[in-house]
Amino acid sequence: MFPKESGVRQAEIVAIGNEVVSGLIQDSNSSFLSLRLQSVGVNVTRMTAVGDDETSIRAVVQGALGRVDIVVVTGGLGATHDDITKTVLADMFDSGFKKDEQVAKFLQSFFEAKGREVPASVKTQWEVPIAAKVLHNEKGTAPGLLFERDGKKLYALPGVPLEMEYLFDKYLQPELASSSEFGIWHRVLHTTGISEADLWTRIGPVAPLEEFVTVASLPSHLGVRIRLSAMDKKTEDAGARLQAAENRVRSKIDDCIFGTDDETLEGKIGELLLQNKQTLAVAESCTGGLIGHRLTGISGSSEYFLEGAVTYSNQAKHRRLGVEEELLDQYGAVSREVALAMAEGIRKTAGADFGLAVTGIAGPTGGSAQKPVGLTFIAVSDANQSECQEFVFHQDRGRNKERAAQAALNLLRLRFVNECR
Amino acid sequence: MFPKESGVRQAEIVAIGNEVVSGLIQDSNSSFLSLRLQSVGVNVTRMTAVGDDETSIRAVVQGALGRVDIVVVTGGLGATHDDITKTVLADMFDSGFKKDEQVAKFLQSFFEAKGREVPASVKTQWEVPIAAKVLHNEKGTAPGLLFERDGKKLYALPGVPLEMEYLFDKYLQPELASSSEFGIWHRVLHTTGISEADLWTRIGPVAPLEEFVTVASLPSHLGVRIRLSAMDKKTEDAGARLQAAENRVRSKIDDCIFGTDDETLEGKIGELLLQNKQTLAVAESCTGGLIGHRLTGISGSSEYFLEGAVTYSNQAKHRRLGVEEELLDQYGAVSREVALAMAEGIRKTAGADFGLAVTGIAGPTGGSAQKPVGLTFIAVSDANQSECQEFVFHQDRGRNKERAAQAALNLLRLRFVNECR
Numbered sequence: 001m002f003p004k005e006s007g008v009r010q011a012e013i014v015a016i017g018n019e020v021v022s023g024l025i026q027d028s029n030s031s032f033l034s035l036r037l038q039s040v041g042v043n044v045t046r047m048t049a050v051g052d053d054e055t056s057i058r059a060v061v062q063g064a065l066g067r068v069d070i071v072v073v074t075g076g077l078g079a080t081h082d083d084i085t086k087t088v089l090a091d092m093f094d095s096g097f098k099k100d101e102q103v104a105k106f107l108q109s110f111f112e113a114k115g116r117e118v119p120a121s122v123k124t125q126w127e128v129p130i131a132a133k134v135l136h137n138e139k140g141t142a143p144g145l146l147f148e149r150d151g152k153k154l155y156a157l158p159g160v161p162l163e164m165e166y167l168f169d170k171y172l173q174p175e176l177a178s179s180s181e182f183g184i185w186h187r188v189l190h191t192t193g194i195s196e197a198d199l200w201t202r203i204g205p206v207a208p209l210e211e212f213v214t215v216a217s218l219p220s221h222l223g224v225r226i227r228l229s230a231m232d233k234k235t236e237d238a239g240a241r242l243q244a245a246e247n248r249v250r251s252k253i254d255d256c257i258f259g260t261d262d263e264t265l266e267g268k269i270g271e272l273l274l275q276n277k278q279t280l281a282v283a284e285s286c287t288g289g290l291i292g293h294r295l296t297g298i299s300g301s302s303e304y305f306l307e308g309a310v311t312y313s314n315q316a317k318h319r320r321l322g323v324e325e326e327l328l329d330q331y332g333a334v335s336r337e338v339a340l341a342m343a344e345g346i347r348k349t350a351g352a353d354f355g356l357a358v359t360g361i362a363g364p365t366g367g368s369a370q371k372p373v374g375l376t377f378i379a380v381s382d383a384n385q386s387e388c389q390e391f392v393f394h395q396d397r398g399r400n401k402e403r404a405a406q407a408a409l410n411l412l413r414l415r416f417v418n419e420c421r
Numbered sequence: 422m423f424p425k426e427s428g429v430r431q432a433e434i435v436a437i438g439n440e441v442v443s444g445l446i447q448d449s450n451s452s453f454l455s456l457r458l459q460s461v462g463v464n465v466t467r468m469t470a471v472g473d474d475e476t477s478i479r480a481v482v483q484g485a486l487g488r489v490d491i492v493v494v495t496g497g498l499g500a501t502h503d504d505i506t507k508t509v510l511a512d513m514f515d516s517g518f519k520k521d522e523q524v525a526k527f528l529q530s531f532f533e534a535k536g537r538e539v540p541a542s543v544k545t546q547w548e549v550p551i552a553a554k555v556l557h558n559e560k561g562t563a564p565g566l567l568f569e570r571d572g573k574k575l576y577a578l579p580g581v582p583l584e585m586e587y588l589f590d591k592y593l594q595p596e597l598a599s600s601s602e603f604g605i606w607h608r609v610l611h612t613t614g615i616s617e618a619d620l621w622t623r624i625g626p627v628a629p630l631e632e633f634v635t636v637a638s639l640p641s642h643l644g645v646r647i648r649l650s651a652m653d654k655k656t657e658d659a660g661a662r663l664q665a666a667e668n669r670v671r672s673k674i675d676d677c678i679f680g681t682d683d684e685t686l687e688g689k690i691g692e693l694l695l696q697n698k699q700t701l702a703v704a705e706s707c708t709g710g711l712i713g714h715r716l717t718g719i720s721g722s723s724e725y726f727l728e729g730a731v732t733y734s735n736q737a738k739h740r741r742l743g744v745e746e747e748l749l750d751q752y753g754a755v756s757r758e759v760a761l762a763m764a765e766g767i768r769k770t771a772g773a774d775f776g777l778a779v780t781g782i783a784g785p786t787g788g789s790a791q792k793p794v795g796l797t798f799i800a801v802s803d804a805n806q807s808e809c810q811e812f813v814f815h816q817d818r819g820r821n822k823e824r825a826a827q828a829a830l831n832l833l834r835l836r837f838v839n840e841c842r
Contacts, residue, residue: 019637021465021466021468022459023453023456024637024648025639027452031448034442045474046470046481047469048467056467216439225445288716288729289711289716289717292705292731293708293710293822296710299818300786307731307732307733308709308729309729309741310713310730315727320741350737365720397720
């Protein structure tokens with residue numbers, strides 16, 4: 001966090017909607033907006049959510065405009081009777097309404113393309129406050145609005161994430177970036193496979209890092225993110241400070257870092273496989289398809305991901321992967337031996353360079369004294385060698401599956417890291 | 422939303438933490454708390470997030486205490502230098518600190534069990550404000566606090582979701598329920614496979630429903646949720662009103678509703694298969710394993726889910742599922758013919774009662790004039806018949822995958838629904 005005295009511009013975000021304040025949906029817009037505003041040098045100091053209620057909206061927006069120069073409101077711009085954001089803001093800015101011809105034309109062609117008349121409720125969307133600049137929304141029926149007064153900007157954006165993101169990129173991003181004196185830059189280092197305590201034991205004291213940057217350490221069940229932040233005037237080089245800090249961290253824990261900023265573990269796997277012109281096939285038991293889902297979330301993954309087998313039953317492990325029935329009988333489906341046989345089986349039957357396999361007990365039932373819930377074996381196999389790691393995860397079914405998928409992808413990643421050494 | 426005049430108690434939620442207001446993590450605590458507070462007849466009117474900053478915390482908490490009788494604060498109770506919630510609140514309530522022996526004993530035994538001394542930083546956790554009631558937290562090192570003044574309650578809970586939820590159940594739930602005159606009950610009806618506009622055309626005007634309940638309609642890319650809410654004094658039967666409203670909705674759109682409240686589509690599929698003692702196998706191309714992941718998210722799914730095949734390459738479709746190469750050549754991998762062959766292939770090779778298959782172009786690349794991005798074929802096959810449906814999804818890769826998985830599970834569900842007719 002950067003204090004107001006630093007000269008960084010301050011903003012507040014206001015989410016409007018009964019569905020948010022009643023807990024029915026989680027407001028993901030506010031965190032998106034905060035991150036994106038920081039990238040153009042604007043620091044968010046407060047987020048507020050209120051229902052579709054005139055008194056509350058008025059009080060919260062007035063309060064925000066009293067404290068900061070930039071306020072971004074999301075939600076309540078739709079065409080149903082609940083949505084009152086537009087009329088409340090117009091009233092606050094003493095504004096009447098007029099028909100916006102560009103919005104009207106867009107809505108007419110939007111519905112024409114569907115072979116339909118513009119519904120009566122949607123027609124209200126082309127009535128816009130005279131006092132506002134219209135932010136034209138080609139992704140939906142609700143235009144955004146910008147009110148300005150006394151050097152303060154009030155943006156109103158639709159609550160649908162896709163439309164909100166579109167209007168941010170189209171209007172707020174360029175407008176705010178061009179008027180920015182300060183910027184706040186971040187570098188996030190994503191780690192996995194090591195506890196937060198062990199990570200910081202390896203990195204050492206935080207003080208030398210804080211000479212360059214602000215440091216945040218953010219653990220989750222899938223790994224620890226380290227966020228380095230630097231604020232600077234445009235002309236100075238915050239990037240160099242971030243790089244110096246990143247280098248220092250990497251000199252201690254480079255092998256634990258799978259990516260930076262928006263990079264993902266599955267994306268990194270894809271890069272490594274493409275670089276090496278190698279292919280992958282996956283055999284999943286307890287993860288049930290999650291590893292395949294993550295790998296195929298990457299556009300272009302068909303270049304290296306050949307196939308996955310979700311061999312949930314023992315018969316499927318035997319028939320699809322050639323895991324011998326005696327192995328299953330002797331050691332059980334959740335065992336080092338079966339994990340290795342699955343990894344080798346999927347590699348060979350798919351004709352892939354790498355086979356990756358997971359077998360475990362996701363829970364909450366199915367555990368025993370010898371094989372507790374959370375016990376998971378993960379194996380990776382290539383033409384030269386096969387290896388298996390054992391884990392015990394202590395979370396609920398969903399998180400145990402997520403941890404197993406993360407650990408499996410990381411085991412494959414480490415195969416490349418170790419080969420480079 | 423229920424207005425203040427109705428006599429329902431009002432609460433506000435305040436999330437404290439730089440990581441929340443800077444957008445680095447999403448605050449899931451506030452929506453949890455809002456839903457749970459409603460279940461004990463407390464309506465949340467505002468949620469606010471601020472950083473770990475004394476002036477902001479003080480202003481937000483004072484503001485909330487001025488508007489409502491119940492304020493729940495989460496976050497900032499940890500033992501690092503960032504965490505200042507405890508000292509700010511103690512100062513607001515003119516309170517000094519004292520050592521709490523019960524917290525001290527708990528922390529000593531907590532670290533003893535790990536064979537460690539209590540770290541110096543953690544020792545500050547047993548220093549509690551004299552003015553507060555301590556909410557003993559057996560799930561972590563930070564106790565919760567309850568301050569009371571002028572009939573107003575201020576709860577401070579740790580930000581770790583597990584600990585926050587634990588303390589809510591242990592203290593807030595019983596305390597607030599026992600003093601509740603009103604309760605708010607909800608029934609959520611989950612629909613999929615129909616647009617919001619078409620859904621409400623079939624249901625008809627909302628007015629007759631609103632004689633019983635409050636109605637909210639919540640569209641997402643996976644379907645529309647209809648939430649019915651009823652507020653009542655304890656002694657009256659809000660449940661009967663919800664049931665009457667639900668019956669009225671079901672009489673119009675029962676086939677579109679796959680579940681209520683916490684029910685999921687994959688859970689419903691599981692129920693139907695178990696009831697009919699039938700089994701399922703899935704062949705996925707563009708969804709990449711997501712259907713298998715969702716099905717295996719249900720504990721006990723091994724009873725009916727035999728296996729999944731993520732046949733990403735044409736070779737895999739041929740080798741694993743027996744899809745004929747001529748079919749792939751003639752119609753292409755994304756075609757009705759191949760979807761049907763995949764569904765039949767996975768059903769027969771897995772020995773399952775049902776085969777479910779998806780093939781499509783998730784995007785953003787890979788589309789053509791004849792076969793645009795988003796084109797998806799979904800087929801279901803049993804011993805008697807096979808059928809295929811065609812979709813075109815217009816979202817990004819991730820959401821197209823999610824929509825395809827949802828549509829596939831729904832196609833299977835409808836097979837059961839239609840058989841019952």
